[in-house]
Amino acid sequence: MKLIRNTIKGLTFKQILLFSITIISFLASILFVYHNDSFYDRTIAKVVDTQLKEKIEVVDSQNNKDQLFTQSIIAEIKNGELKGERIYLMNEYSASGAFDQDYEVGNEVFISIDKDRKESYLTGTIYDLKRDKYIVWMTWIFIFILVVVGKMQGVFSIVSLAVNAVLLSYALDVYLHTSTISLLLSCGIAAVLFTVISLLLVNGVNEKTYAAIIATLLGTFISFLITSLVMWITKEEGLHYEEMQFLTRPPQMVFMAGMLVGSLGAVMDVAITMSSSIFTLYEQNPQISMKALKTSAMDIGRDIMGTMTNILFFAYVSGSIPMLILYMKNGNLMGYTLSMNLSLELARAFAGGIGIVLAIPFGLYTSILFINRKRAKQ
Amino acid sequence: MNTLVCLGGILFLLMVLVGGKKGARSFIAIFLNFCVILFTIFMMTDPLANPVILALIACTVISCITLFYINEVNRKTVTAFLSTMITFTILILFIVVITDQAKIQGFGEEETEELTAFSLYLGVDFVKIAAAMMIMSTIGAITDVAISISSPMQEMKNHNPTINRKELFTFGLSIGRDILGTNTNTLFFAFFGGYLAMLIWFKDLSYSLGTIVNSKVFSGEMINILCAGIGVALIIPITSWITAFFLDKEKKKK
Numbered sequence: 176m177k178l179i180r181n182t183i184k185g186l187t188f189k190q191i192l193l194f195s196i197t198i199i200s201f202l203a204s205i206l207f208v209y210h211n212d213s214f215y216d217r218t219i220a221k222v223v224d225t226q227l228k229e230k231i232e233v234v235d236s237q238n239n240k241d242q243l244f245t246q247s248i249i250a251e252i253k254n255g256e257l258k259g260e261r262i263y264l265m266n267e268y269s270a271s272g273a274f275d276q277d278y279e280v281g282n283e284v285f286i287s288i289d290k291d292r293k294e295s296y297l298t299g300t301i302y303d304l305k306r307d308k309y310i311v312w313m314t315w316i317f318i319f320i321l322v323v324v325g326k327m328q329g330v331f332s333i334v335s336l337a338v339n340a341v342l343l344s345y346a347l348d349v350y351l352h353t354s355t356i357s358l359l360l361s362c363g364i365a366a367v368l369f370t371v372i373s374l375l376l377v378n379g380v381n382e383k384t385y386a387a388i389i390a391t392l393l394g395t396f397i398s399f400l401i402t403s404l405v406m407w408i409t410k411e412e413g414l415h416y417e418e419m420q421f422l423t424r425p426p427q428m429v430f431m432a433g434m435l436v437g438s439l440g441a442v443m444d445v446a447i448t449m450s451s452s453i454f455t456l457y458e459q460n461p462q463i464s465m466k467a468l469k470t471s472a473m474d475i476g477r478d479i480m481g482t483m484t485n486i487l488f489f490a491y492v493s494g495s496i497p498m499l500i501l502y503m504k505n506g507n508l509m510g511y512t513l514s515m516n517l518s519l520e521l522a523r524a525f526a527g528g529i530g531i532v533l534a535i536p537f538g539l540y541t542s543i544l545f546i547n548r549k550r551a552k553q
Numbered sequence: 554m555n556t557l558v559c560l561g562g563i564l565f566l567l568m569v570l571v572g573g574k575k576g577a578r579s580f581i582a583i584f585l586n587f588c589v590i591l592f593t594i595f596m597m598t599d600p601l602a603n604p605v606i607l608a609l610i611a612c613t614v615i616s617c618i619t620l621f622y623i624n625e626v627n628r629k630t631v632t633a634f635l636s637t638m639i640t641f642t643i644l645i646l647f648i649v650v651i652t653d654q655a656k657i658q659g660f661g662e663e664e665t666e667e668l669t670a671f672s673l674y675l676g677v678d679f680v681k682i683a684a685a686m687m688i689m690s691t692i693g694a695i696t697d698v699a700i701s702i703s704s705p706m707q708e709m710k711n712h713n714p715t716i717n718r719k720e721l722f723t724f725g726l727s728i729g730r731d732i733l734g735t736n737t738n739t740l741f742f743a744f745f746g747g748y749l750a751m752l753i754w755f756k757d758l759s760y761s762l763g764t765i766v767n768s769k770v771f772s773g774e775m776i777n778i779l780c781a782g783i784g785v786a787l788i789i790p791i792t793s794w795i796t797a798f799f800l801d802k803e804k805k806k807k
Contacts, residue, residue: 215763233674240600241674272680273659273673285767303662306772307763309655317779317786324726324786325733332734336741343745344752351756358753369742377734405559413555420664421754421770429750437746440739447735477572481579481623482700483739484564486693488583489590489615490743490781493690496594497659497682501668503598504675513591518557523746525560528583532567532576 197322201315208311212253212283219305220250220262222282228265237506242270248278248301250286262288262297273501276304328377335376339369343436358424362432366395366439378447382545383454390446390538391439398442398530399435402522415518418498430519438527441487442534448479449538457546468546469539476535487527491520575623582623589614590689597685600676605649608685612641612692619696629707632799633699636792640695641688644784648684651780657773658683663754664770683773691781694740695788702729702792710800718801725793733786740781748774 186194212219229245248264264286268275278284283305289298321329346365350358370391378384406414416426453472457463495516502512568576593611597604616637620630652658658679660668706725710716716724745752751774755765765771 216761217763235672235674237672239672239675241676243674269674271659271673271675271677272656273675274662274665274668276656276658303767303769304656306655306657306767306769309651310766310772310775313651313776313779317782320783320786321733321737324789325730328730328733329786332737335734336737339738339741339745347749347752347756351753362749373734373738377738401563402560405563406556409556409559411556413557419750420667421750423754423757424750426750429753433746433749435746436749437743439746440735440742443742444735444739448732473571477575478624478704479697479701480568480572480576481582482619482693482697484568484579484583485586485619486697486739487743488586489693490690490740491747492587492590493686494747494777496597496686496689497679499594500598500677500682501660501671501673501675503595504677505671509595520747521557522560525557525564527743528564529560529567532564532571535571 197318204311204315208308211307215254215285217285217302218255218257218288218299219253219283220264220286220299221253222248222250222278222280222284223261224249225278225280237504239504244268244270244277246277250284252286252288252297253283257288257297260297262286262299264299264301266301273497278304331376335373338372338376342368342372358428358432359435362435363396366435367392369436369439370395370443374443374447378451382549383450383542384447386450386454386541386545387443387446387538389541390450390534391443393537393541394442394446394530394534395435395439398438398526398533399431401529402434402526403431413514413518414522415515418515419519430523434523434526437491437523438487438530441483441527442530445476445479445483445531445534446538449476449535450542453539453542453546465543468543472539472542473535476539480532480535483531484524484528487531488524491524491527492517495520579623582618585618585622586615589618593689597682598677600678604678604681604685605645605688608688609641609645612688613638615692616696619693620700624700628799628803629703629796630700632796633696633703633792636703636788636795637696637699639795640699640784640788640791641692643787644691644695644780645684645688647783648687648780649681651776652680652684652687655772655776656680657769657776659769661768661770661773663768687777687780690777691740691784694736694781695784698729698732698736698785698788699792701732702789703796706793706796706800718797721797721800722793725796726790729789729793733789736785737782740785741778744774744778744781 226247227244228247231243233241233243246266248266250262250264252258252260252262266278268277285302285305286299287302318333321333325332342365346361350356350361370388374384374387419426449472452475453468456468456471498516499512502516565580568580572579589611593607596602596607616634620634624630702725705728706721709724710721751770
């Protein structure tokens with residue numbers, strides 16, 4: 176108790192205010208997401224009882240054994256005119272659950288109600304699970320962990336992430352609503368803004384940040400140029416756009432824009448690591464020779480190069496795991512499976528890697544440029 | 554010539570030019586990691602195998618390659634490795650619960666329209682595969698943070714041998730905080746870039762906010778991003794504590 180009282184006493188008014196606002200918005204959003212049924216146009220029902228009706232074993236042409244289940248569900252309607260009434264639903268699902276799922280008591284589901292009422296009770300079909308509360312819970316867990324671990328820096332990273340998300344969404348809107356501007360251009364402009372905003376927010380207004388911004392932009396755009404050039408010279412041989420999903424626009428454009436945005440974060444990370452360590456070295460010893468500065472900075476660059484490329488590599492390649500398994504289990508050959516599903520991911524990872532490696536010398540030389548200017552002034 | 558081979562070649566060349574021997578090793582490590590992932594996926598197609606366990610084993614091997622092969626086996630990398638393993642274990646428990654609850658496994662309805670030629674009853678557990686996918690997408694970031702914290706802590710200890718455990722721990726935390734922002738940024742942009750097509754799709758077909766948030770594909774990606782962020786934050790205190798513990802223990806021995 177004493178500890179808690181002392182901790183509270185040690186807080187400033189601003190901190191208490193920030194803390195209270197966070198707690199209040201946390202409670203309000205949780206309360207909202209559990210009682211927002213009336214805001215949805217689609218009918219929502221809460222499962223109150225489930226019963227397993229049937230279980231069949233199935234074997235497909237590739238000799239994959241699976242089980243199919245049929246469950247009958249009684250649910251209570253949560254919104255609309257029929258609110259409070261009970262409805263009888265059927266759900267079929269498989270043990271593997273590649274595109275279906277079982278429902279348990281307490282789950283909320285989106286449903287449609289059958290119009291012609293043949294029986295004395297309501298019947299309908301289930302569309303999907305209502306997942307909004309999981310997103311809200313996860314977001315809060317993420318925010319709390321980031322703030323507890325990172326304190327003020329945690330708050331800044333959350334703010335910069337939120338700003339970037341809004342900016343990206345806005346850039347896409349601009350692209351979709353104006354026919355003249357291309358996706359690449361709108362993402363390119365967005366990339367410049369992302370870099371400036373994120374680096375200023377995370378690192379403050381100083382020369383370190385300016386050097387990092389220049390290095391990031393150089394690294395990203397030059398690696399983008401190299402990749403485009405290679406794609407042009409090789410006529411994109413080996414790149415398979417056929418399996419790209421969610422396509423409403425030309426796939427090549429979407430892929431290139433995704434590549435530009437995707438490598439940006441990693442290049443920024445490398446650029447800021449380079450510039451802040453070079454500036455720290457300089458501040459600790461202003462008389463340090465250029466040669467010593469370069470050697471130490473290159474050492475640091477070498478240290479981060481491998482792990483940084485790994486980050487992108489895993490973030491990209493892991494996303495294809497379910498699709499790869501689907502292909503392989505359907506009797507496709509390994510080579511075909513990989514080239515169909517991984518070619519774009521690997522190209523993206525390589526392009527990002529090129530950006531990361533380029534950012535090391537760029538970060539080094541822009542920082543040295545700024546340091547030389549500083550020295551000349553003194 | 555094949556675009557991928559060409560891009561890979563350029564990356565290798567640049568890595569060697571900038572990084573010398575270590576650059577070459579970094580490139581080979583990526584290649585080895587790719588082999589480990591492929592082998593793991595291959596194992597996951599066996600219905601009797603548990604994808605979560607397989608992912609944990611793969612993560613162990615991959616962290617060994619990333620930490621011990623690119624760098625060497627020394628106190629820094631050993632403590633980084635230990636902290637990575639602890640973080641994975643905590644994170645995977647959390648991920649298994651959330652994938653099971655939110656039912657985000659497999660493919661969304663938008664995707665299955667294109668998959669009509671495939672049999673989808675495959676006998677493998679897609680819930681566990683989704684969990685495995687999430688943990689493996691964060692492994693690069695987690696090992697990166699671990700080594701970025703344990704390595705300067707070791708330097709600090711070398712410069713000030715009298716430093717005590719608590720001061721070391723605080724030093725580790727402060728380094729972690731500095732890299733937290735840029736690391737979450739790296740992951741977010743990587744994911745954003747990958748999901749660009751999906752975002753354009755939602756906007757083009759004017760999905761309502763309610764539909765987007767509740768759809769399997771979007772909530773799956775969101776949960777993946779947030780889990781990655783949580784992993785990157787969690788590793789910071791864990792690495793700081795473990796490294797401080799080992800460095801301090803060593804001092805007492807002397």
